[in-house]
Amino acid sequence: MRKAKTAAARKPIRVATWNINSVRLRRPLLAELVRALDPDVLCLQETKCPDELFPMEDLRAFGFPHVAHRGMKGYNGVAVLSRLPFEVRHDDPDWCGKGDCRHLGVDLDAPGGPIELHNFYVPAGGDVPDRDANPKFAHKLDFVSEAAAWNAARGPARRSVLVGDLNIAPLEHDVWSHRQMLDVVSHTPVEVEALGRWQRAGAWHDALRYFVPADRKLYTWWSYRARDWEASDRGRRLDHVWVSGDLAGGLVRHEVLKAARGWERASDHVPVMVEIAP
Incomplete structure (x- = not known):
């Protein structure tokens, strides 16, 4: 593992991300996550909870006094839980004009x-990697294209972190078999190229691959369809942490909490954490 530069007198912060796959169903598992990773900021995806039913006080009880969320009934939804104060960014785009609760931006103190x-x-993009035959795949490509254009218009990111379930495994060793996955949604060349344009548009640094070389396997998701997910180990790296160039030198360590995939009533994604001295 490569060691990042240390920054004297800068207190590191731990930023974690997890596709929880229903915040109400898996709320008890957050206690396990907090014990294992002790994050200062926790970003959740696929909360599947309308705002009026979001378990705000329960999540604050895990040690996060500052909580923001955007949700809808049954699917999608994002939330930010933080020990650090923040202000919600209200002027960020409504991607593809759908209002479907797929992005939440905050300014952390x-x-x-x-x-x-x-x-x-x-x-996610559905199962058929064809824009014309599959509207879900077209939506995915349009979403990533809009995000890239937004980043390009803003210029290189400054003191910024981007996390989440990006639903694309871009590198050869981000999937269990590069050859067999080339025509599977999440690893197709058109998706990989689109994600690369987004990353370049913001001059983002891939924080996980800062610590884990590109020639080593790295997964954050294992399908529910696998009879024995651990034995088959057919994973994909769908969950990402990107940092701006001015924060990349402060990267301290990372953790992919693979054990979480074996928790009772687990999500198919596992939490990922990066520690940064900002």
């Missing part, structure tokens, strides 16, 4: 100055 934090849940 962090050591060293504010940090712009973006929590994304990119559309």
Whole structure:
């Protein structure tokens, strides 16, 4: 593992991201996550909960006094839980004009100055990797294209972190078999190219691959369809943490909580955490 530069007198913050796959169903598992990772900021995706039913007080009881959420009944939904104060960003785009609760941005009151934090849940894209035959795949490509154009218009990210379930595994060793996955949604060349344009548009640094070289396998998701997910280990890296160039030098460590996939009533995604000295 590569060691990042240390920054004297800068208190590191721990930023975690997890596709929880229903915040009400898996609310008890948050206690396990907090014990294991002790995050300062926790970003959730696929909360599947309308705002009026969001379990605000229960989540604050896990040690997060600052909570923001955007949700809808049955699917999608994002939330940010934080020990650090923040302000919600209200002027960020409504992606593809759908109002479908896939993004929440906040400005964190962090050591060293504010940090712009973006929590994304990119559309999965269905099963058929064809824009014309599959509207869900077209939506996914349009969403990522809009995000790239937005980042390009804003210029390189500054004191920023972008996390979430981006539903694309871009690198060869982000999937269990590059060859067999090339025509499977999440690893097709058109998706990988689109994600690369987004990353380049914001001059984002892939924080997980800062610590884990690109020639090593790295997964954050294992399908429910696998009879024995651990034995088959046919995973994909769908969950990401990107940081701006001015924060990349402060990366301290990372953790992919693979054990969470074995929790009772687990999500098919596992939590990912990056520690940064900002």
